[in-house]
Amino acid sequence: MAAAQSLTIGLASEPTAADPHYHKVTTNDAFSAHIFESLINRNAQMELIPGLAQSWRAVDDNTWELKLRQGVKFSNGEPFTSKDVLFTLCRVLNNETNVSRSYMEPAQSFSDVQTPDDYTVIIKSERPIPTMPNELARSLPIIWSGIAKFDKLRFAPKEGCGVTSPWPTVADFNTGKLSIGTGPYKLKSYVKGNGIEMERNEGYWGTKPHWKTVKMVPVPNAGPRLTGLMSGDYDVIESPAARDLPRIKENNKLDFVATPSTRLVFFQPDAGRAQSPFAKSADGKNPLQDLRVRQAINMAIDRKAIVQRLMDGMATVANQYMPTGMFGSLDKPTEIKFDPEAAKKLLAEAGYPQGFELTLTTTNDRYINDGQIAQAVAQYLTRIGIKTTVDAQAAAIYFPKRAKREFSFAIGGWPSENGEASGLFQYWVATTDKDKGLGTSNYGGFSLPAFDQVFVPAMSQMDANARKAAYQQATQIALANVPLIPLHFESSIWAFKKGLSYEGRRDQYTLAMSVKPK
Amino acid sequence: MIVYILRRMVQSFLVLLAVSLVVFMAVYAVGDPIELLVSAEASDADRQVMIKRLGLDLPVWLQYWSFLTRAFQGDLGTSFVHGIPAIELIVQRFPATFELVVVAIGLTCLLGIPLGLVAGLFNDKPLGRGLMGGSVLGFSLPNFWQGMMLILMFAVWLQWLPSSGRGDTVNVLGVPLSLLTADGWSHVMLPAINLALGNIALVLRLTATGVMEAKTQEYVKFARAKGISERRILTRHILRNILIPVVTVIGMEFGTLIAYSTITETVFAWPGMGKLLIDSIYKLDRPVVVAYVMLVTFIFVMINLLVDLAYAVLDPRVQLQEAQ
Numbered sequence: 001m002a003a004a005q006s007l008t009i010g011l012a013s014e015p016t017a018a019d020p021h022y023h024k025v026t027t028n029d030a031f032s033a034h035i036f037e038s039l040i041n042r043n044a045q046m047e048l049i050p051g052l053a054q055s056w057r058a059v060d061d062n063t064w065e066l067k068l069r070q071g072v073k074f075s076n077g078e079p080f081t082s083k084d085v086l087f088t089l090c091r092v093l094n095n096e097t098n099v100s101r102s103y104m105e106p107a108q109s110f111s112d113v114q115t116p117d118d119y120t121v122i123i124k125s126e127r128p129i130p131t132m133p134n135e136l137a138r139s140l141p142i143i144w145s146g147i148a149k150f151d152k153l154r155f156a157p158k159e160g161c162g163v164t165s166p167w168p169t170v171a172d173f174n175t176g177k178l179s180i181g182t183g184p185y186k187l188k189s190y191v192k193g194n195g196i197e198m199e200r201n202e203g204y205w206g207t208k209p210h211w212k213t214v215k216m217v218p219v220p221n222a223g224p225r226l227t228g229l230m231s232g233d234y235d236v237i238e239s240p241a242a243r244d245l246p247r248i249k250e251n252n253k254l255d256f257v258a259t260p261s262t263r264l265v266f267f268q269p270d271a272g273r274a275q276s277p278f279a280k281s282a283d284g285k286n287p288l289q290d291l292r293v294r295q296a297i298n299m300a301i302d303r304k305a306i307v308q309r310l311m312d313g314m315a316t317v318a319n320q321y322m323p324t325g326m327f328g329s330l331d332k333p334t335e336i337k338f339d340p341e342a343a344k345k346l347l348a349e350a351g352y353p354q355g356f357e358l359t360l361t362t363t364n365d366r367y368i369n370d371g372q373i374a375q376a377v378a379q380y381l382t383r384i385g386i387k388t389t390v391d392a393q394a395a396a397i398y399f400p401k402r403a404k405r406e407f408s409f410a411i412g413g414w415p416s417e418n419g420e421a422s423g424l425f426q427y428w429v430a431t432t433d434k435d436k437g438l439g440t441s442n443y444g445g446f447s448l449p450a451f452d453q454v455f456v457p458a459m460s461q462m463d464a465n466a467r468k469a470a471y472q473q474a475t476q477i478a479l480a481n482v483p484l485i486p487l488h489f490e491s492s493i494w495a496f497k498k499g500l501s502y503e504g505r506r507d508q509y510t511l512a513m514s515v516k517p518k
Numbered sequence: 519m520i521v522y523i524l525r526r527m528v529q530s531f532l533v534l535l536a537v538s539l540v541v542f543m544a545v546y547a548v549g550d551p552i553e554l555l556v557s558a559e560a561s562d563a564d565r566q567v568m569i570k571r572l573g574l575d576l577p578v579w580l581q582y583w584s585f586l587t588r589a590f591q592g593d594l595g596t597s598f599v600h601g602i603p604a605i606e607l608i609v610q611r612f613p614a615t616f617e618l619v620v621v622a623i624g625l626t627c628l629l630g631i632p633l634g635l636v637a638g639l640f641n642d643k644p645l646g647r648g649l650m651g652g653s654v655l656g657f658s659l660p661n662f663w664q665g666m667m668l669i670l671m672f673a674v675w676l677q678w679l680p681s682s683g684r685g686d687t688v689n690v691l692g693v694p695l696s697l698l699t700a701d702g703w704s705h706v707m708l709p710a711i712n713l714a715l716g717n718i719a720l721v722l723r724l725t726a727t728g729v730m731e732a733k734t735q736e737y738v739k740f741a742r743a744k745g746i747s748e749r750r751i752l753t754r755h756i757l758r759n760i761l762i763p764v765v766t767v768i769g770m771e772f773g774t775l776i777a778y779s780t781i782t783e784t785v786f787a788w789p790g791m792g793k794l795l796i797d798s799i800y801k802l803d804r805p806v807v808v809a810y811v812m813l814v815t816f817i818f819v820m821i822n823l824l825v826d827l828a829y830a831v832l833d834p835r836v837q838l839q840e841a842q
Contacts, residue, residue, distance in 0.1 A: 014797075016599050016600050016601075017600060017601060022601060023555075023599075024557060025557075097601050098601075099555055099556075099568070099598075099599075099601065100555055100556035100557065100564060100565070100568045101564040101567060101568065102557075104564075169601075170600075170601045170602065171601075171602055174602070191610065191694070191789075192600065192607060192610055192611070192789075193610070193611055193614075193789030193790075193793060193794060194614070194683075194684055194687075194694075194789040195683070195789075217682075217683050217787070218787070218789075219682060219683075219787040220784075220787075220797065221784055221785070221787065223666070223785075224669070224681065224682050224784075224785060224786065224787045225787075227666075227669050227670070227673060227674055227681045227682070228680075228681050228682045228683070228787070230674050230681075231669070231673035231674050231677060231680065231681045232677065233673075233680050233681055233682060233683060365800075394800070395554070395800075396548075396549050396554060396799070396800055396801065396802045397548070397549055399553040399554055400549045400550035400551075400552075400553040400554070402553075403550070403553045434562035435562070435563075440562070
């Protein structure tokens, strides 16, 4: 029976710290979700559900009020109160050991946080933040206030909020000493490279998970991960290679689940410059600036074939920029038709009957089958007369170069983390304005005032219906102007032993709580 | 002897300094870690804060200078990715690699030398020829392929041994060791065999060639004529004479395995230093890569010194002082 109570998971990438406020990446968040909880939780479909807060409401445009759950205890037995929320916010804003100021959004724009009683938190912000519940769900794991000394806590991040001892650092969490949360598991050990061991928190307020002990082992290589599952070392593994799926299907001891994620895989054309390094035409201009050329490219790609043959069905064709069903996406997007003849005609109309030269740049270790996807797209473009070259690089080389705009037609992938259609548009499509955090990944230099005028005000629109309508309108404008060539939404895959079940999650989190015996 | 050691230490220090310069410049010429660390969501101000915090806004020579000054105080930099000292990260992984390599080198000595003796003594018999022929496979088949075959055979089909990871560990003076548990041994066997195969073949061939050469030498014939027992001839006369190149190779291989058992560690998901190096290169975690190479250079320099000293013990004719 003891064996049935323990679970071993093979992870594709290793969390970089046990500190829940260290680095905002999926792997870290999924790990910390076992030990720390947020005020608001998300279910597998990324819908918001009550977490440490039982209810929340917008009092006015700049004020949110949260009512906290009573009777919740930290894993050390201390009660959870509004003081811990305030402390967590202060720690996040005073964290000097985090990477790239992770988790500081949206707390940076809070003007005041009040705790009128133990179970009420009032958050005031400088600007309206309509996605406040989403933000609280994804970027505020609550830690225990007892890990630092203070006399009286108040929201004054610049003065340290009244904390008198040094703020805990990432190393303090890694040792497990300060890893005290309200989550369903307690951290037993975290040894880099060797794995993570957790124990069930018997005092957990919610549904207790099935597994008494959980071990997570990082196995970045897909081959060893799968053999580990086959030989019985692991009960569940993350992201088996798509090419191995047939073998998993044939194996009667294994099972798998594939869940559509919100991660869109796309190509970003360099549309913002008169000259582009890898788009060469006879007339010396950058053909990607011409809308008709972008439309032609859009129509030249057979997305269904890519999804079926290359992705083995483990992806969903993208006819818009966010999956259907997500807040602000179109309910019934028009299919982007695969029509090479019409594409050729458009290309001729744009003045390129003989095509032009284009280099597609891609990673080969970042997205599922990224190198092959680029090859396939290149072949489709060749078919309509564009002379293509594919340049595949390691992500570590690729991303810095893309940021310097050294490419003309570059692959990208982006999940909508806050569950709304705004994420991708804000960073990849809106006209670049670094001070406002707009277009920070708009490496193609795309700029369309008509789009910005609809989209940018929508981001601070508190009325949900009006915001949704504006996002949908922005989607329509984007689809018509092709700032990005959408391909598909990746599916996340988990493989596991027969006899288990896993509830695949849209946010790509791997959670021991979601593994259940059948 | 002491003068010799002192001189070697000064040499080692200069080597380390030169290596640090070359590695630092090389690593810092590749890519921009900021793009991998900072998400696209970060504002430009956040990005600048991060660049400043990591010291990436300074010119390279200034970065190198501050690296050097800190290195003299024992600080080889802080990992960009993990936020803790690079050396701590490497040291955490060291026991795993060390155990793996000790077992692999143990296997190499226990199997390579005796089998080499046998192959050398019976080099005109089918047994000797078979061993020599078989050893070719040992180092000509690619390491990762051997590893995958081992996993396929012993982990997936026979299910005798686990395919990856390190197994249970016991803390000895704060150092986690897995060689003290049965589970640990079961985990270490496959990767250790994978690491050892090539070296067993190498040592086997080296020993065999030495034995073949030695057994026709005058001094062996003379010893035999004196009526010394075959056993004594083998251990005192032949083995002692041929061990010098074997010890050199084993010493060098020991260093190589500690530094670069990356392939085996990747195939078996062994949480050692090699895997850390690969992960750090992928993530452009510069301080870890630099610290790693520095540490590895140090280990090589030390091993070389020890090998030289071992010569003197094995063969009193070897002079430690260089010729005047």
